[in-house]
Amino acid sequence: MGKDGYIDTFKYFLLPFCLFVFGLFALMLAVYFSASIPIFKHEGLKIYTTNAWIASENPNKEFYGVLAAIYGSVYTSVLAVLIALPLSISFAVFVIDYAPRRLKEPLIVATDVMAGLPTIIYGIWGAFVLVPLLKKCVMDPLYAHFSFIPLFSFKPVTGYSYLSAGVLLGIMVTPFASAIIREAYRSLPFMYREAIYSLGATRYEATKILIKQIKPAIVAGLLLAFGRAIGETVAVSLVIGNTFNISPSLFAPGYTISSLIANQFGNAFIYKYMVSALFAAGLSLFFIGLAVNILGILILRRYGHGR
Amino acid sequence: MVDSLKVRLFKEKLFLIGIAVLTISTVLPLFHIMFSIAANGIPVLLKGGWDFITGTLAPPGGGLGGIGPAIVGTFILTVLASLMGLPVAVLTGIYAAEYPNSLIGRATKTLLMVMMEFPTILVGLFVMDIVVLPMGSYSAIAGALSLAIVMMPYVAVYTDEALRNIPPKYREGAFALGLTRFKVVFRVLIGLARKGIMTGILIGIAKVAGETAPLLFTAGGATRVYFAGLNRPVGAIPLLIYQLVQQPYTNYHEIAWGASLLLMLIFLAIFLPIRLSLKEVKL
Numbered sequence: 001m002g003k004d005g006y007i008d009t010f011k012y013f014l015l016p017f018c019l020f021v022f023g024l025f026a027l028m029l030a031v032y033f034s035a036s037i038p039i040f041k042h043e044g045l046k047i048y049t050t051n052a053w054i055a056s057e058n059p060n061k062e063f064y065g066v067l068a069a070i071y072g073s074v075y076t077s078v079l080a081v082l083i084a085l086p087l088s089i090s091f092a093v094f095v096i097d098y099a100p101r102r103l104k105e106p107l108i109v110a111t112d113v114m115a116g117l118p119t120i121i122y123g124i125w126g127a128f129v130l131v132p133l134l135k136k137c138v139m140d141p142l143y144a145h146f147s148f149i150p151l152f153s154f155k156p157v158t159g160y161s162y163l164s165a166g167v168l169l170g171i172m173v174t175p176f177a178s179a180i181i182r183e184a185y186r187s188l189p190f191m192y193r194e195a196i197y198s199l200g201a202t203r204y205e206a207t208k209i210l211i212k213q214i215k216p217a218i219v220a221g222l223l224l225a226f227g228r229a230i231g232e233t234v235a236v237s238l239v240i241g242n243t244f245n246i247s248p249s250l251f252a253p254g255y256t257i258s259s260l261i262a263n264q265f266g267n268a269f270i271y272k273y274m275v276s277a278l279f280a281a282g283l284s285l286f287f288i289g290l291a292v293n294i295l296g297i298l299i300l301r302r303y304g305h306g307r
Numbered sequence: 308m309v310d311s312l313k314v315r316l317f318k319e320k321l322f323l324i325g326i327a328v329l330t331i332s333t334v335l336p337l338f339h340i341m342f343s344i345a346a347n348g349i350p351v352l353l354k355g356g357w358d359f360i361t362g363t364l365a366p367p368g369g370g371l372g373g374i375g376p377a378i379v380g381t382f383i384l385t386v387l388a389s390l391m392g393l394p395v396a397v398l399t400g401i402y403a404a405e406y407p408n409s410l411i412g413r414a415t416k417t418l419l420m421v422m423m424e425f426p427t428i429l430v431g432l433f434v435m436d437i438v439v440l441p442m443g444s445y446s447a448i449a450g451a452l453s454l455a456i457v458m459m460p461y462v463a464v465y466t467d468e469a470l471r472n473i474p475p476k477y478r479e480g481a482f483a484l485g486l487t488r489f490k491v492v493f494r495v496l497i498g499l500a501r502k503g504i505m506t507g508i509l510i511g512i513a514k515v516a517g518e519t520a521p522l523l524f525t526a527g528g529a530t531r532v533y534f535a536g537l538n539r540p541v542g543a544i545p546l547l548i549y550q551l552v553q554q555p556y557t558n559y560h561e562i563a564w565g566a567s568l569l570l571m572l573i574f575l576a577i578f579l580p581i582r583l584s585l586k587e588v589k590l
Contacts (some may be wrong), residue, residue, distance in 0.1 A: 010488040011406070017398040018415050021463075024456065025418060028433045035436060090329035098323060099330070109582055110334045116510070116578055117340075117571070118517025120545040124552055124567050125340045128347075128560070171336045178333065202315050204322035224424060231426025233520035234549050258428045258520070265432070265524055282432050293424040297417065 032286055035279035039064065042273050047280050053244050055271050064277035068244045070284060072162065072254035076236065077229035079166025079250075080173055084225050087170070088178035089218065092185045093207055108182075111175035119172065123235035126168040131239055134167060135159030139251050154249035160241030163250040168239055169229040177225035180300070184217030185210070216303040223296035231289050233258040257285045341571070348568025351561050359565055364530035364547075367556045374566050379533045380542035384450050384526060385516050387537075392455030393462060393508060400466025400507075401492060407471070416467065422460040430456050431521040438525070445527025447534075447541040453521035458511040465507020469500035506581055513577040517570060519545040544570045 039047050043063060050065030095107050139156035146152045154161075188210055196206040211218075241253020242263050255263075261278050268274040310318070352359055355371040362373025399415060406412035431453050438449040473496055481491040497504070515521075522528075527540030528550060534541065544566055551563040 010492070013489075014398055014402040014405070015411070017395050018402045018411060020395060021399050021415070021422075021459070022418060025422065027437070028429070031433055031436050032429075087329055087333045090326040091333045094326045094330040098326070107330065107334060109579075110337055112582055113575070113578065114334070114337045116513060116574070117337075118519070118545055118574055120517065120519045120548050121340060121344065121567055121571055121574075123519075124548055124563055125343055127552055128564075129339070129343050174333055202319040204319040205315070207322070227424050231424075231428070233426070233428040233523075234545075238549075238552055258426060261428055261432060262520065262523055265435075279432070279436075282429055285426055286429055289424070289426050289429070290421065293421050294417075296424075297420050 029286070032279055032283045036276060036283050039273050039276035039280050042276075047277060048284060051244060051246055055274060057271075059272035062271060062273045064273065066257065066260065066277065066281040066284070068246050069255040069257045069260040069281060071246050072165075072240065073230050073256040073258070073285070073288075075162050075254070076165040076169055076240065076256055077226050079162065080169035080229040081177075081222050081226050083167060083170025084174040084177045085222060087174045088181055088221065088225075089211065091174070091178045092182040093211070096182060096185050097207070098203070111178055114172075115175040115179065119232060119235045122168060122172050123238040126164065126235055127238040130168055131159040131164045134164055139163065143251060150248045151250050154247060154252040156251040158241065158253070160239055160253050161251045162240070162247075162254050164239040165236045165254075165256070166250075168235055169232060172232065172235065173225040173228050176228055177221040180221035180224065181214065181218055184214040184221075188213055216299050220296045220299040220303075223292050223299070227289055227292040227296065230256075230292070231258060231285065233262050237262045257281050344564065344567050344571055347561075347564035348571075351565030352568060355565060360569075363532075364562070365558060367554065368558060370558060371562055371565070374530075374542075374544065374547060374562065374569070376529045376531065376533045377542040377544045377547040377566065378569070380447070380450075380526065380529060380546075381516055381544045383447055383534060383541060384454055384522070384543055385512055387447065387451030388454035388458055388515055389508070389512060391451060392458045392511070396459040396462035396507075396511070397466050397504065399459075400463035400504075401470065401497075403463065403467040404470035405488075405492065416464075419460040419463050419467070422456075423464060426520075427457050427518060428520040428523070431524050434521070435524040442538060444538065445525060445540040446538045447526065448537050450522050450526030450541060450543065453525045454515040454518060457518055457521050458515045461511040461514060462504075462507045465510065466500070466504050469503020469507070470496055472503065473499050506585065509577055509581050513574055513581075516577070517545055517574055519543075519549050522546045523549075544573075 047064060047066060048070065049067060051068040052063050052065040054061065054063040056062050091107075091111065095104055099107060135156050135158075139159060139161070142152045143156055192210060192213065193206065196209055201209070236256050237259030240256060240259055242255055242259060243253040245252055245254045247254070260281055264274065265278055268278055351371065355373065359371060359373045360378060361375045363375055365372030399419070403412050403415045403419065407416075434449050434453040434456070438452060439445055442449070477495060477499060478491060481495040486494070522543050523546070526543055526546060528546050529535075529540050529542040530547065548563045548566050548570065551559040551566070554560075
């Protein structure tokens with residue numbers, strides 16, 4: 001064996017496993033495309049631009065539009081990010097700079113447990129505890145007094161709604177966004193702090209300046225949190241209400257792409273086009289997830305906050 | 308324009324109180340969740356006793372029975388998923404670490420990170436299409452494959468990072484002894500990185516033991532039969548909870564709380580020791 005020989009054998013031994021992973025991912029994309037073709041042939045891009053769910057024994061009458069699910073996915077994930085934004089930044093700043101020494105580690109461990117906790121646990125807690133709580137303490141009072149505002153205009157009958165899903169997702173993704181922001185905030189050179197304080201800044205002013213330094217990490221953290229939120233399935237499907245609905249109101253029930261798949265797939269095989277419609281919905285989730293995550297990872301890598 | 312000192316100090320106080328309150332609100336749900344699960348789950352476990360762990364599901368509306376099939380299923384699925392996913396994951400992680408500057412090495416790392424964040428329901432649907440449809444039935448094999456795909460990137464990324472964190476002098480020393488790259492990696496570096504790799508494996512196992520979405524259309528679920536073969540449907544604790552919560556029967560809700568408590572304890576038993584031991588390592 002020559003000088004280069006053994007290096008190459010090692011590489012060629014490992015390469016198939018790498019390629020296998022790439023192949024798996026490519027196969028996944030191919031499966032989603034090919035399984036979506038029947039519905040595209042049946043109704044074209046209307047699958048993404050209309051809100052309808054007409055299942056019928058007669059294939060010609062079948063018509064599906066998953067706009068409500070796409071809308072619900074984006075709506076609930078945006079809500080989740082809006083909740084995660086103040087929480088995750090505050091948590092990162094507090095834990096690194098201001099928390100009493102003895103509390104730091106327990107707080108971080110607590111959020112790590114939250115990040116890893118099985119999502120079905122959030123689901124059962126959301127369905128049986130959070131939804132009734134939100135309905136009683138948030139939705140009913142707001143609806144009673146402010147129902148003229150479109151956001152609060154839907155009468156909260158069951159409590160299963162965009163708001164419930166958004167809040168639950170917000171709780172679930174905050175630890176995740178916070179871990180990324182925390183790492184970036186921690187890695188700021190100590191010199192910055194010394195310089196700021198030597199100018200006589202208060203802690204509020206110092207933090208404001210420091211936070212500006214890690215903007216890319218905050219954006220990336222929130223993007224990845226958005227990606228997690230939009231892909232979450234079981235917890236959301238237990239609190240969103242599972243209704244084909246496009247409403248601006250926070251209290252209205254809705255659907256998300258993943259909860260639509262989880263709910264409808266079981267009986268989809270009875271119909272000619274429903275399976276394909278659900279794969280097409282999955283395809284849209286595939287691209288949203290891919291785009292958001294790649295963007296987040298690239299930002300992290302570019303600014304050197306890579307994990 | 309600078310505010311007077313009084314205003315600035317007032318703002319500072321307000322800010323400190325604000326972030327303290329927001330920090331508490333971040334972790335408060337965890338304690339609320341743990342409390343709710345314990346408060347609702349412990350009575351169920353006490354009432355159900357040993358039968359709750361070993362028995363089969365009660366009929367709707369009557370009694371508790373047990374979640375034995377789901378526990379057996381979660382165990383089988385996790386073991387099978389590890390057998391399928393771990394070798395590929397570790398070897399892929401080694402590749403990404405050994406060739407960090409090559410095109411394939413960099414692309415592999417990016418792909419692994421994308422897969423880590425990928426919606427798991429899409430993995431389930433994919434496996435349904437390539438395994439369940441040809442076989443004509445939900446099966447343990449399909450569920451395990453689904454979980455293996457979910458687990459793979461975690462283990463690979465941890466392996467990659469564990470190898471990268473080894474000081475270069477060990478690698479140089481090993482090569483200086485005239486070892487081949489095979490031996491350098493598998494005899495020397497893997498040994499040094501074993502703690503990081505084990506951490507990745509355990510995190511991956513903790514992750515998939517609690518996954519629901521990838522199993523929805525692959526494992527199928529089982530509540531009366533413990534195990535009927537690799538090509539037959541199998542239960543899983545998270546899947547069972549998901550199905551029971553959606554039922555209208557009170558006794559099924561109770562069983563779901565009890566199962567959630569068990570699942571949470573299993574998760575904490577795997578996750579907490581890893582997390583607490585990492586603190587020493589990181590320093």
